[in-house]
Amino acid sequence: MTKREKEILELIRANPMISQLECAEKLGISRSAAAGHIMNLISKGYIAGKGYILNEEPYAVVIGGSNIDILGTPLASLIERDSNPGTVTLSPGGVGRNIAENLARMGSRVKLLTVLGDDLYGEKLLDSCRNAGIDTNHIKTSSRFGTSVYLSILDGEGDMISAVSDMQLIDELNRDYLESKKSIINGASLLILDANLSEPVLKYLAENYGSVKDIFVDTVSTAKAGKVTDLLRYIHTIKPNILEAEVLSALSLKSGSSPEEIADKLLLSGLKRVYLSLGIDGILYKDSATSRIFKREYIEPVNTTGAGDAFTAALAHAYLNDFSIDKTLAFASAASQLTILSRDTINKDITAEKIEMMIKEGFNE
Numbered sequence: 001m002t003k004r005e006k007e008i009l010e011l012i013r014a015n016p017m018i019s020q021l022e023c024a025e026k027l028g029i030s031r032s033a034a035a036g037h038i039m040n041l042i043s044k045g046y047i048a049g050k051g052y053i054l055n056e057e058p059y060a061v062v063i064g065g066s067n068i069d070i071l072g073t074p075l076a077s078l079i080e081r082d083s084n085p086g087t088v089t090l091s092p093g094g095v096g097r098n099i100a101e102n103l104a105r106m107g108s109r110v111k112l113l114t115v116l117g118d119d120l121y122g123e124k125l126l127d128s129c130r131n132a133g134i135d136t137n138h139i140k141t142s143s144r145f146g147t148s149v150y151l152s153i154l155d156g157e158g159d160m161i162s163a164v165s166d167m168q169l170i171d172e173l174n175r176d177y178l179e180s181k182k183s184i185i186n187g188a189s190l191l192i193l194d195a196n197l198s199e200p201v202l203k204y205l206a207e208n209y210g211s212v213k214d215i216f217v218d219t220v221s222t223a224k225a226g227k228v229t230d231l232l233r234y235i236h237t238i239k240p241n242i243l244e245a246e247v248l249s250a251l252s253l254k255s256g257s258s259p260e261e262i263a264d265k266l267l268l269s270g271l272k273r274v275y276l277s278l279g280i281d282g283i284l285y286k287d288s289a290t291s292r293i294f295k296r297e298y299i300e301p302v303n304t305t306g307a308g309d310a311f312t313a314a315l316a317h318a319y320l321n322d323f324s325i326d327k328t329l330a331f332a333s334a335a336s337q338l339t340i341l342s343r344d345t346i347n348k349d350i351t352a353e354k355i356e357m358m359i360k361e362g363f364n365e
């Protein structure tokens with residue numbers, strides 16, 4: 001398929017009833033040229049029939065941050081305010097990008113809307129996304145700031161001690177860019193956002209798409225979760241950990257609220273489904289009719305970074321494939337477990353089949 005045919009196919013995918021003239025105008029070519037490309041797409045079998053109805057799977061659109069993760073792990077217990085011998089590794093990261101990569105590796109179709117710097121890290125991230133099977137055609141590259149970086153120090157157990165995220169570039173993921181991707185977003189079966197996005201962008205997406213699309217949100221961190229507090233009514237599914245849920249609900253365990261009460265308060269806002277992640281204690285799920293606690297056996301983590309992102313991706317895969325709530329809980333928890341067994345933020349071996357196997361046989365086999 002030529003680049004031009006690809007562009008036309010994207011337009012038709014987003015709007016199967018689009019006319020030749022509209023295609024031509026959007027691409028700045030003549031109507032007859034557009035007609036020629038469409039004929040080629042028909043003869044190559046990409047267009048199934050009149051009306052341009054395509055035979056294709058539904059897809060998710062992920063809109064969020066991409067980072068290079070630099071993870072330092074000391075060989076012995078960390079000595080603060082000192083230089084610790086250990087290992088330093090680089091891996092592709094960023095919550096939105098991680099969700100997209102996990103989702104693609106699970107076998108779902110996914111298009112990523114993110115922004116990368118015009119530098120080596122940006123190229124590395126673009127490659128990693130392509131290799132994972134993400135549709136990268138709509139990613140923005142900007143030379144205004146460098147590619148975002150996340151720097152984290154882990155303890156001997158693979159748990160994060162502290163981290164700094166440098167993500168100024170996310171401001172380039174702005175309303176103008178998203179307006180230009182309207183047709184891609186409109187064609188999505190599911191919209192997944194992360195709280196790396198700026199407050200105005202989150203508001204714009206929630207207000208414009210919340211009533212026509214199911215929106216999943218990953219709250220990222222306690223520092224960023226607060227950006228979606230006033231948008232909960234537009235959100236279908238959210239997966240905060242307990243600290244992020246405290247920010248969202250303005251309740252706290254310390255002042256006597258239980259995780260159930262915190263989840264209930266979030267549901268009162270109009271949100272449909274809450275997966276409250278409790279770390280090694282598992283997950284509390286709540287919707288207006290159901291409440292469940294789900295916990296798998298404890299496993300010794302290698303690196304817990306990215307466990308939550310794999311969980312959100314698995315929720316999305318389950319949604320796109322109509323899993324029951326029970327199956328969703330088992331699937332998403334097993335996806336997190338596979339992730340914490342990997343040294344990198346993403347377990348490159350993650351597939352839906354591997355996750356199913358983990359559910360049946362446990363992690364030893």
Ligand SMILES: Nc1ncnc2c1ncn2[C@@H]1O[C@H](COP(=O)(O)OP(=O)(O)OP(=O)(O)O)[C@@H](O)[C@H]1O
Binds near residue numbers: 301
């Ligand atoms: N050591 C462990 N053993 C078994 N399951 C675990 C373990 N750690 C995490 N999990 C599973 O992974 C899920 C998500 O983990 P966790 O609560 O650490 O992520 P999070 O805080 O939501 O996200 P993030 O990765 O962004 O910090 C948990 O709900 C649990 O099901």
Ligand SMILES: O=c1[nH]cc([C@@H]2O[C@H](CO)[C@@H](O)[C@H]2O)c(=O)[nH]1
Binds near residue numbers: 095098165
């Ligand atoms: O503020 C942020 N901190 C951390 C991340 C990313 O979280 C991932 C782990 O869950 C990791 O890849 C990091 O880049 C982010 O996107 N924004």
